[in-house]
Amino acid sequence: MENRRVILSIAVSSLFVFSFVDSFSLDFYAASCPSAEFIIRDIVTSSSSNDPSIPGKLLRLVFHDCFVEGCDASLMLIGNNTEQTDPGNRSVGGYSVIESAKRALELLCPETVSCADIIALAARDAVGIAGGPMVQIPTGRRDGMVSLASNVRPNIVDTSFTMDEMVKLFTSKGLSVLDLVILSGAHTMGVAHCNAFRDRFQQDAEGxxxxxxxxxxxxxxxxxxxxxxxxxxASTITVNNDPETPMVFDNQYYRNLLAHKGLFQSDSALLNENSTRTMVEDFANDQELFFENWGQAFLKLTSVGVKTEDEGEIRRSCASTNNA
Structure with missing residues (x-):
């Protein structure tokens, strides 16, 4: 197992060597808003205490934001034909937590901390609060100006996707097959509507x-x-993604897969190839290995399509652009 741990860690690291620059760095807000990360973490913590489903919602939110237009908070924009209006995003939650953090930061450090950074940091903190690893990620993302519903469907994973379809999409975002297996572990938290896995069942004339x-x-x-x-x-009823430990970030997702209890077809597809099945088995047998690799994969995810410097803006409100 130790050899496998080294192989996986090296595989992740070798695929992504990030060059930190002043406009995107671990200490980006050190001078302009030094308490930014503390404020975000505090709000995520208090929100999660009131509603244990918040960590899962925030983790899903960052995926749906970063895969469309990059990690630029385009998903937060409200209006006709924005990303939020696409059926694939109508069940995404956690917006109120991001807005709460934004309001607090606007009072303390006006027009300084981007909504894109808040989303990434909130998801990072959500994982830690739910029992997962705390990961350091750079900040300095700027908020995007474009949010179109038509961009959503071609850029997010459908729960019925085959392995080939998922690999193609992840590759287009600069993410590897290993990243796909690691980031699928996010399904260890959260819920899904019944119609998200209805294709695994058949309904007769009598229902x-x-x-x-x-x-x-x-x-x-x-x-x-x-x-x-x-x-x-096909209604609003939801079930837990993980039937065993739904509110905890752990490696139970992989254990569920091996027991043929992956909720979505896209989950079960990870067992169809020997290479990805081996990764699933390794993470199922070693939670520490999963946590170690999660950090690198999450760093890559939250760096997809990042806008910096003169790209985008720092929104005053996450729901609208500054010139709206």
């Missing part, structure tokens, strides 16, 4: 569900069919 995807554990499938009854399969 009764039967399992058609035989890769899914039968007892787990029976529980899902019970929770997603005929009247709720």
């Amino acid at each position: 009764r569900l039967t399992l058609v995807d035989k890769t899914l554990d039968s007892s787990y499938a029976a529980e899902l069919m019970k929770q997603c009854s005929t009247s709720t399969m």
Whole structure:
């Protein structure tokens, strides 16, 4: 296992060597707003205490933001035909936490801390609060000016994606197959609507569900069919991504996969190839290994399409551009 630990860590590091510059660095707010990260962490902590589902929501939020237009808070913009209006984003939550942090920071350090940085830092803190590793990430992201619903569907993973489809999308973002397996571990938290995995079941004329995807554990499938009854399969009912430890960031996701209890087809697809199955097995057997590799993969994720210096702006409100 020690050799495997070294191999995985080297694989991640060799794929991403980040050159920190003044406009995107670990101490970017040291002079302009030194308490920025503390304020964000405090708000994420208090919000999570009031609502244990917040960490999972913030983690999903950063994925959906960074994969479309890069990590630039384009998902936060409100309006006709913005990213929020796409069906794939209508169930994304955590916006209020980001806005709360933004309001606090605007009082202390006006027009200084970007919404994009708040999203990335809040997701980072959410993982730590839920029991996962605390990761250092650079700041200095600027907020984007473009948010279009038409950009969402081609840039986010659909729960029915095959391995090839996921690899193609991740590669387009500068992320490797190893990153794909590591970042899929985010499904150890959060919830999903029943219609996100409805293609694993078949509904007859009388509305009764039967399992058609035989890769899914039968007892787990029976529980899902019970929770997603005929009247709720396409409604607002949600189930936990991880049926075992849904509010904890741990390696249970990989254990679930090996037990054929991955909620989505895109989860189960990780077992279809020997290389990715081996990674799943390693992370399932060694939580420390998963945590070590999570840090590098999360750093890469939150660096996708980053805007710095004269790109974008520092929004006064995350919901609108400054000239709106």
